[in-house]
Ligand SMILES: Nc1ncnc2c1ncn2[C@@H]1O[C@H](COP(=O)(O)OP(=O)(O)O)[C@@H](O)[C@H]1O
């Protein structure tokens with residue numbers, strides 16, 4: 038069953054310079070994009086910087102108003118929902134950002150940050166501390182970090198806290214927008230493995246946005262490739278990596294760093 042159905046999603050921004058290279062006065066950030074995400078599925082959204090990935094993610098959560106098109110979540114028309122129902126929907130969809138630091142109130146402790154999410158779904162005050170500990174454990178952090186502040190943590194640890202906060206709302210759907218792109222390579226692997234583990238345990242449905250195909254390969258069931266606001270290819274992960282149909286996808290794949298040095302040397306030769 039499809040949890041999410043995106044149809045002809047379009048977002049045009051006014052161009053800053055007044056004119057774009059294509060002669061129009063708008064930036065077609067997202068230009069008629071359609072795809073589905075099934076319950077329990079992870080769809081990767083890839084493409085180079087500026088191709089419209091983040092705009093797509095933000096439109097789905099209605100953090101941005103669309104120019105046209107529609108999004109159905111569990112059959113509900115997201116863009117037609119009145120404000121009070123939108124608040125309900127926000128509990129069912131969460132976003133994890135590249136660096137959650139900007140989204141954390143720096144004056145709140147980790148316990149309060151996760152606690153806010155629990156309050157949102159009505160967890161009673163007297164069981165909040167133990168529930169916070171439960172979500173910290175899920176992201177492999179000790180319960181005592183609850184009394185500390187976000188700035189005390191490394192990027193990888195902050196990303197764990199961001200994931201814990203998103204999970205604490207018990208969402209049905211998560212948009213992860215480049216959640217490991219700001220991290221060093223070894224930390225990236227840790228967070229990707231954590232997400233993989235959580236996805237399997239909780240049967241999470243996710244839109245996983247990344248410009249890095251090596252990360253997408255590990256996590257995603259299917260991959261949607263975006264170029265200049267358009268979806269150019271959507272296929273099973275396996276198919277995308279084994280036999281990409283589009284030249285643009287092949288170019289993206291060619292830009293993925295090759296971990297095997299011998300293979301890298303052969304390629305360079
Ligand atoms: N708020 C905005 N105002 C104007 N242009 C924007 C805005 N947000 C994004 N864009 C433009 O839309 C295009 C797609 O951006 P974005 O969705 O952030 O791409 P990606 O996440 O793939 O890097 C880019 O050309 C970007 O400059």
Ligand SMILES: [Mg+2]
Nearest residue numbers: 090091092215
């Ligand atoms: Mg982006």
